[in-house]
Amino acid sequence: MCTGLSHTTKDHYFGRNLDLEYPYNEKVAITPRNFPFEFRRLPSLPTHHAIIGMATTADGFPLYYDGTNDAGLSMAGLNFPGNADYKPEAPGKANVAPFEFIPWVLGQFDTVDQVETALTEVNLVDIAFSAEFPQSPLHWIISDRHGSLTVESVAAGLRVYDNPYGVLTNNPTFDIQSFGLNDYMHLSTTPSENRFSERLEFDTYSRGMGAIGLPGDLSSSSRFAKAVFTKMNSVSGTSESESLSQFFHILGSVAQQRGCVQVGGDDSYEITIYSSCCNTDTGVYYYTTYENSQITGVDMHSADLDSDTIVDYPLVTGQQIAMQN
Numbered sequence: 001m002c003t004g005l006s007h008t009t010k011d012h013y014f015g016r017n018l019d020l021e022y023p024y025n026e027k028v029a030i031t032p033r034n035f036p037f038e039f040r041r042l043p044s045l046p047t048h049h050a051i052i053g054m055a056t057t058a059d060g061f062p063l064y065y066d067g068t069n070d071a072g073l074s075m076a077g078l079n080f081p082g083n084a085d086y087k088p089e090a091p092g093k094a095n096v097a098p099f100e101f102i103p104w105v106l107g108q109f110d111t112v113d114q115v116e117t118a119l120t121e122v123n124l125v126d127i128a129f130s131a132e133f134p135q136s137p138l139h140w141i142i143s144d145r146h147g148s149l150t151v152e153s154v155a156a157g158l159r160v161y162d163n164p165y166g167v168l169t170n171n172p173t174f175d176i177q178s179f180g181l182n183d184y185m186h187l188s189t190t191p192s193e194n195r196f197s198e199r200l201e202f203d204t205y206s207r208g209m210g211a212i213g214l215p216g217d218l219s220s221s222s223r224f225a226k227a228v229f230t231k232m233n234s235v236s237g238t239s240e241s242e243s244l245s246q247f248f249h250i251l252g253s254v255a256q257q258r259g260c261v262q263v264g265g266d267d268s269y270e271i272t273i274y275s276s277c278c279n280t281d282t283g284v285y286y287y288t289t290y291e292n293s294q295i296t297g298v299d300m301h302s303a304d305l306d307s308d309t310i311v312d313y314p315l316v317t318g319q320q321i322a323m324q325n
């Protein structure tokens, strides 16, 4: 499972938890403006926006999991098994393969509004990258500082939702996830009050009781409710340090600890492999990994963004402990 997040303090930030039982050799990859993007069914993009994000580069192509472009537009793909339904090629449509979707969007557009208009022509065509990297069942969150969209290609067609939370997790479909929030409208950040019965007396014996009932398990619908509650009530200073800290704390509220979610065999567990937070105004991509709690940063603008060669940075994965004596 995964969680995607868009959050604005003074600057706008976008990132995600990647929750999985194994890595795919992902690296922080900067694709400069003159790297030629070749698409399977669409005209190539010889020049485009520069992109920074997490990707596996295969056969010279950056397979982005999430990214941000030099105009401040961001996008992430999250698992959507059983619901993602990619289509046969549709004549007259923009036939985008799912693995091309992030480069195609971030390469061309500046804002969520522009993407929303372009999506009316998009057909997510069922073309896999390769036998080694087969089709992934994904849905996507696309954000700028003004708003977010959720895009889902399901059996009924391409669904584009306004996402007022700036949060995406996994199954079920986004309309059902949104409806599920109705169940939590009574939750509060303030101390609970007795609405149970005037004839009974209760003791507010702990802080935080106003949100009793907020789910704490790691299922995707529970993480959705928890992340939306945490984000919507989040209070942060506007400095980079305060904003980053708050962003990683929101993602931390739905992170996965090894041992709690068993997948497959006895010793296979889903964990939060990395958490990312890109300052979309400055183009700095920050991340932590499961075993590296120190925030590491990669600055898009330190690379030559007018070149034609992808630059990637292997993740720093071990703890970086600052001893004080």
Ligand SMILES: C[C@H](CCC(=O)NCCS(=O)(=O)O)[C@H]1CC[C@H]2[C@@H]3[C@H](O)C[C@@H]4C[C@H](O)CC[C@]4(C)[C@H]3C[C@H](O)[C@]12C
Binding pocket: 001, 002, 018, 019, 020, 024, 056, 063, 064, 065, 077, 078, 079, 080, 081, 099, 128, 129, 133, 134, 135, 136, 137, 138, 170, 270
């Ligand atoms: C599985 C990842 C999403 C995380 C998630 O939701 N995991 C939950 C697993 S489960 O439901 O609980 O089993 C997704 C996010 C981005 C995906 C990757 C990107 O789409 C880039 C390429 C795309 C290729 O088609 C497949 C390999 C791949 C490298 C993908 C592998 C995998 O599907 C990734 C890493």
